[in-house]
Amino acid sequence: MTGVLGWMDRASQQRGIRFAAPDGQWRFWSYARLAEETARVAGGLCAAGVQPGQTVSIVQRSGPGFVVSLFGAMLAGAVPSPVAPSGGIGGAAAFKEHLSWVLSVAKPAAVLADEDFADLVPAAVHTVAQIRANPVDATPTDTALLQFTSGSTGRCRGVRISHQALAANVAAIRSWIGLDGSGTTVSWLPVHHDMGLTGCLITPMVDGSDIWLLSPEEFIRRPLRYLRCFGEEGAQYSAMPRFALEHVVRRVPPQSLAGMDFSALRALVVGAERIDASVLEQFTDLLSGHGFTAGALRPAYGLAEATLAVTGLPRGETWRAVERDGVRVVGCGPPLPGVSLSIQDEQGRPLPDGCVGEIVVSGASIADDYTGTLRTGDAGWLEAGELYVLGRLGDGIKVRGRHVFAEDLEATLVGLGASSRHLAVLLGNHGGRDTAVAVVEEKGEPGWLHDAAKALRVRVDGAAVVVVAAPPRTIPRTTSGKPRRRELWQRFAAGQLPGRVLVEEEGRS
Amino acid sequence: MTIDTEVGQRVRQVVEALAPMQDQSADDSARLVEDLGYHSLLLLELAFTVEEEFGLEPLDESRAGSIVVVGDLVAYVEAAVRERQ
Numbered sequence: 001m002t003g004v005l006g007w008m009d010r011a012s013q014q015r016g017i018r019f020a021a022p023d024g025q026w027r028f029w030s031y032a033r034l035a036e037e038t039a040r041v042a043g044g045l046c047a048a049g050v051q052p053g054q055t056v057s058i059v060q061r062s063g064p065g066f067v068v069s070l071f072g073a074m075l076a077g078a079v080p081s082p083v084a085p086s087g088g089i090g091g092a093a094a095f096k097e098h099l100s101w102v103l104s105v106a107k108p109a110a111v112l113a114d115e116d117f118a119d120l121v122p123a124a125v126h127t128v129a130q131i132r133a134n135p136v137d138a139t140p141t142d143t144a145l146l147q148f149t150s151g152s153t154g155r156c157r158g159v160r161i162s163h164q165a166l167a168a169n170v171a172a173i174r175s176w177i178g179l180d181g182s183g184t185t186v187s188w189l190p191v192h193h194d195m196g197l198t199g200c201l202i203t204p205m206v207d208g209s210d211i212w213l214l215s216p217e218e219f220i221r222r223p224l225r226y227l228r229c230f231g232e233e234g235a236q237y238s239a240m241p242r243f244a245l246e247h248v249v250r251r252v253p254p255q256s257l258a259g260m261d262f263s264a265l266r267a268l269v270v271g272a273e274r275i276d277a278s279v280l281e282q283f284t285d286l287l288s289g290h291g292f293t294a295g296a297l298r299p300a301y302g303l304a305e306a307t308l309a310v311t312g313l314p315r316g317e318t319w320r321a322v323e324r325d326g327v328r329v330v331g332c333g334p335p336l337p338g339v340s341l342s343i344q345d346e347q348g349r350p351l352p353d354g355c356v357g358e359i360v361v362s363g364a365s366i367a368d369d370y371t372g373t374l375r376t377g378d379a380g381w382l383e384a385g386e387l388y389v390l391g392r393l394g395d396g397i398k399v400r401g402r403h404v405f406a407e408d409l410e411a412t413l414v415g416l417g418a419s420s421r422h423l424a425v426l427l428g429n430h431g432g433r434d435t436a437v438a439v440v441e442e443k444g445e446p447g448w449l450h451d452a453a454k455a456l457r458v459r460v461d462g463a464a465v466v467v468v469a470a471p472p473r474t475i476p477r478t479t480s481g482k483p484r485r486r487e488l489w490q491r492f493a494a495g496q497l498p499g500r501v502l503v504e505e506e507g508r509s
Numbered sequence: 510m511t512i513d514t515e516v517g518q519r520v521r522q523v524v525e526a527l528a529p530m531q532d533q534s535a536d537d538s539a540r541l542v543e544d545l546g547y548h549s550l551l552l553l554e555l556a557f558t559v560e561e562e563f564g565l566e567p568l569d570e571s572r573a574g575s576i577v578v579v580g581d582l583v584a585y586v587e588a589a590v591r592e593r594q
Binding site for chain 1: 520528541542543544545546547548550552553554555556557568573575576577582585
């Protein structure tokens, strides 16, 4: 077995995954046991008629069933496609909508679901217990994963990752972090998206090293249980987005860390959304009396379209921030091995160091749909070989790790009474701040404008909000009538948008 | 004041304290996501805070899942508190 399935040949009885149980215990599954079950799931999928190259959607929570379904589908020559479940207050309706959208895009030949989700899937649904059968030899396929970006409800996009791209990114991450098969990775991230899936599950499995896995709910409820994995058990590696660092700072009382020692923690990767220098400092302050050093924080940049990781701060270096337009921007390190990066202008011309432009990535880990070169839609600049990321260019931003797209916000405003033919919403980074701009071709101030500003504020949580009343035909459109947002964004950014500013609110930086 | 209205007041206080949109009042018809700005992780935190505050068992997925407005949450907690007594 080659590539990311190679772990099955070397599967150890001693090493494996510890899954956090709700009773505070950990359930250990050795890699040998996981490999055996993976082969049975693959056999079952083949017996159920799943053909090489067909998609298998996985609608399961983080757990052994998810792991054997993921690799079982790959082993059967199929393409696994994880779907993130959601629960809790108000979760049911949102999840139903999300699931039906994802299944309509993925068109799976079979669905492997947790028992309580099975009713929500129209056809060809099995639990892991039902699908198990004797292993068979299957034909491998080129595509390893159909990965959905963590978009807002109903709007996420599917990205196809080849086995070659996945193996290349896993190898790059292992070398960057310095995984040597002996450490322990701890993760509470959803296993359904790039950071939790490729970064904290597939990569350490290929490395053959131990993993401790908690659910996102468990981390939010008891962040101390996650911290104990390092402070008491001596784990070395983990990754999470900025809001999780904020959650730890907010919810963990300093006295509860008494007796813990974080000196074994070698790499805590921080990525997936804009990194705030002050949050890195607060997190370090909380733990620094317990052996934690700022050098363990490894800011990184990546995206699902590039499998996962693009750049990251190297071992032995301490993160730094550069001030730009009054905002401290944290450096995300140089490109990982095998990845190349440039900053380009609108016409695709490379820009010199220090100039802000679009981040363009190429290399072996780019998703199939981009033929080797990915224009990310993210703005940033390079300085001394290190990438500084500002945010999205014109059509989207990230709020708490989720993409918010301009189209969605336009739909919201139309729901409040705006005319879609006289409206464009722009999202991007302006002067170092995530910013939402609503351009409306209106003479007066119609009644829905007040509600519109309020709705925008809620949806972009913390970003700056600007509403501009512009003269007719200000919004450039494609022949099919879609607003040309990038062009409009450029005019806004250059201060050349005509009309009156009706609302202007500064967000958080 | 009856027990029920006391519970309702305390639920509304918790909802307001955690809500990102601090200028909105948590009356019964306010929607948690659209009006008060709750996102998925904060909804989890709200659930845990309510459980702690009222000493409840973890929220029942099938019932909690259909909560949309503050009034739904108040009704849920009032029922859970009554069941416990």
